[in-house]
Amino acid sequence: MITHSWGPATTLSAGTTLERHILERQRQIPGATGDFTGLFQQIALAAKIINSRVRQAGLAGILGLTGARNVQGEEVQKLDEFANNVLVRSVEAGGHLCVMASEEEEEPIRIPDHYPTGKYVLLFDPLDGSSNIDVDISIGTIFSIHRRQTLGRHGTLADCLQRGSSQVAAGYVIYGSSTVLVYSTGDGVHGFTLDPAVGEFFLSHENIRIPARGKSYSINEGNTHLWSPQLRRWIEHVKMPRAAVEGAKAETYSARYVGSLVADFHRTLLKGGVFAYPADKKSPDGKLRLLYEAAPMAFICEAAGGAASNGSKRILEIEPSRLHQRTPLYIGSREDIATAERFLREP
Ligand code: AHG
Ligand code: MN
Ligand code: MN
Numbered sequence: 001m002i003t004h005s006w007g008p009a010t011t012l013s014a015g016t017t018l019e020r021h022i023l024e025r026q027r028q029i030p031g032a033t034g035d036f037t038g039l040f041q042q043i044a045l046a047a048k049i050i051n052s053r054v055r056q057a058g059l060a061g062i063l064g065l066t067g068a069r070n071v072q073g074e075e076v077q078k079l080d081e082f083a084n085n086v087l088v089r090s091v092e093a094g095g096h097l098c099v100m101a102s103e104e105e106e107e108p109i110r111i112p113d114h115y116p117t118g119k120y121v122l123l124f125d126p127l128d129g130s131s132n133i134d135v136d137i138s139i140g141t142i143f144s145i146h147r148r149q150t151l152g153r154h155g156t157l158a159d160c161l162q163r164g165s166s167q168v169a170a171g172y173v174i175y176g177s178s179t180v181l182v183y184s185t186g187d188g189v190h191g192f193t194l195d196p197a198v199g200e201f202f203l204s205h206e207n208i209r210i211p212a213r214g215k216s217y218s219i220n221e222g223n224t225h226l227w228s229p230q231l232r233r234w235i236e237h238v239k240m241p242r243a244a245v246e247g248a249k250a251e252t253y254s255a256r257y258v259g260s261l262v263a264d265f266h267r268t269l270l271k272g273g274v275f276a277y278p279a280d281k282k283s284p285d286g287k288l289r290l291l292y293e294a295a296p297m298a299f300i301c302e303a304a305g306g307a308a309s310n311g312s313k314r315i316l317e318i319e320p321s322r323l324h325q326r327t328p329l330y331i332g333s334r335e336d337i338a339t340a341e342r343f344l345r346e347p
Contacts, residue, residue: 015202015203016202016203017192017200017201017202017203018040018044018181018192018200018201018202018203019041019044019200021190021192021203022036022037022040022041023037025185035096035118035119035120036096036120036145036168036169038094038095038096039091039094039096039097039118039120039122039145040169040183042090042091042094042096043087043090043091043122043143043171044181044201045090046086046087046090046091046141047141047173047179047181047194047201048194048199049086049090050082050083050086050087050126050127050141050173050175051173051175051179051194051196053079053082053083053086054079054139054175055175055196072103072324079127079130079133079139080104080126080127080130081104083126083127083141084102084104084105084126084127086126087102087124087126087141087143088100088102088109091122092109092111092112092115093112093115094118095115095116095117095118096118096119096120097111097117097118097120097121097122097155098111098117098118098119098120098121098148098150098153098154098155098159099111099121099148099154099155099156099159099160100121100122100123100124101121101122101123101124101160101291101292101323102123102124102125102126102292103124103125103126103289103292103293103324104126106323106324107157107323108155108156108157108159108160108323110154111154111155117153117154117155119147119148120145120146120147120148120168121145121146121147121148121155121159121160121162122143122144122145123143123144123145123146123160123291123292123296124141124142124143124144124292125141125142125143125289125292125293126141127139127140127141128140128141128142128172128260128261128262128293129258129259129260129261129262129263131259132258132259132260137258137259137260137263138174138175138176138177138258138260138262138263139174139175139260139262139263140172140173140174140175140260140261140262140263140266141172141173141175141262142171142172142261142262142292142293142296142297143170143171143172143292143296144164144167144169144170144291144292144295144296144299145167145168145169145170146159146160146162146166146167146168147166147168149162157323160291160320160323161291161319161320161321161322161323162320163295163316163317163318163319163320164290164294164295164296164298164299164315164316164317164318165299165314165316165317167186167295167296167299167316168185169183169184169185169186169299170183170184170295170296170297170299170300171183171184171296171300172262172265172266172296172297172300173262174262174263174266176263176266178193178194179193179194179196180192180193180194180204180205180266181194181201182205182208182266182269182300183300184299184300184303184304186299186303187303188207188208188303189205189207189208189209189269189300189303189304190203190205190206190207190208191203191204191205191206191208192204192205193205205270208269208270208304209304209305210268210269210270210272210301210304210305210306210332210333210334211271211272211333212272212305212333212334212335213272213333213334213335213336214253214268214271214272214273214274214332214333214336215251215253215254215271215272215273216253216254216255216256216267216268216271216272216273216274217235217238217253217254217255217256217273217274217276217336218255218256218257218258218264218267218268218273218274218275218276219235219257219275219276219277219278220257220259220277221235221255221257223278223280223282226280226281226282226283227278227280227281228279228280228344230343230344230345230346231278231280231343231344233343233346234339234340234343234344237339237343238253238274238339239252239253240252253273256273261275261277261288261293261297265297265301265331268331268332268333269300269301269304269306269332272332272333272336273332273333273336274330274331274332274333274336274337274340275329275330275331275332276328276329276330276331276340277328277329278311278328278329278330279311279328283326285325285326285327285328286310286326286327286328286329287326288326288327288329289324289325289326289327290315290318290320290325290326290327291320291323291324291325293329294308294310294315294327294329294331295315295316295318297329297331298314298315298316298329298331299316301331301332302316305334306331306332306333306334306337307331307332307333307334307337307338308329308330308331308332308337309329309330309331309337309340309341310327310328310329310330311328311330311340311341311344312341312344312345315327315329315331
């Protein structure tokens with residue numbers, strides 16, 4: 001479990017805006033400068049702008065490919081580029097960051113010399129689930145905030161390569177049937193739903209806790225032919241009807257897979273269960289990126305009472321060595337992750 005120096009989650013009434021929620025936390029930190037609050041407000045603004053464009057995507061003629069490819073070698077959808085630019089422009093001038101890094105950019109993003117720099121580092125996946133843009137399935141934005149470790153005016157790659165357990169905060173926005181921003185500073189997980197008429201995020205999911213065990217498993221079974229025998233045995237186990245207690249009705253897990261990490265994780269966080277993007281013969285490190293996909297989701301999941309592993313080790317304990325390094329990811333209900341690790345450990 002992560003502990004955080006900030007006090008217990010305050011009980012705030014519904015109708016609480018994200019801004020007020022963040023300010024309440026700021027008031028509990030002796031000597032808080034308002035830097036974190038300022039950065040978070042800029043991220044929330046970027047989320048509203050991206051949301052607005054996502055909602056128009058089908059109309060704005062921006063669907064389809066730019067023809068460009070990103071550092072991952074994937075076709076960059078126009079919305080990826082747009083979301084990346086919006087995030088960078090929204091936070092670069094605020095003086096809260098010393099450096100940032102994006103899935104869409106090979107190198108860390110330097111704060112322009114004519115702007116002040118600050119003590120935080122922002123890592124992000126501006127648009128997660130890009131392959132779902134054109135088919136109107138939920139997509140999202142994922143972000144991770146660290147404190148800088150180096151001195152000097154500008155942050156460096158070293159400031160970006162920090163283990164997940166040192167995150168100051170992590171969050172994601174899901175552009176789904178509604179637009180929800182979920183974040184944690186380590187002492188609780190809270191969700192805010194955007195009221196487009198007002199343009200504000202309102203507290204809708206206070207102190208989210210993930211069930212100890214769930215009823216759904218989420219994995220791309222199209223890759224079964226690439227899986228290890230241990231992985232296959234785990235999924236076969238999950239599929240077998242099992243009585244929770246003797247004589248009780250046999251329970252089975254439902255298969256749920258959206259293909260957007262943000263959507264698959266959000267469902268798992270709220271309802272329990274397990275999401276996995278494992279290593280396989282084609283992708284020995286899995287597909288998901290550690291710094292701006294697995295680590296922020298792991299931070300949130302553990303803060304909600306869940307677990308996140310690479311199959312044998314806590315995601316939050318992995319020491320990053322490369323900006324875009326990938327990791328296998330098993331994340332969700334604590335008991336479900338323990339079962340997965342038990343099967344994966346077998347010879
Ligand atoms: P991104 O769009 O940022 O590249 O992320 C896509 C990721 C993640 O959202 C999702 O869990 C995974 O790709 C789905 O991969 P498959 O299509 O291989 O199942
Ligand atoms: Mn992604
Ligand atoms: Mn992405």
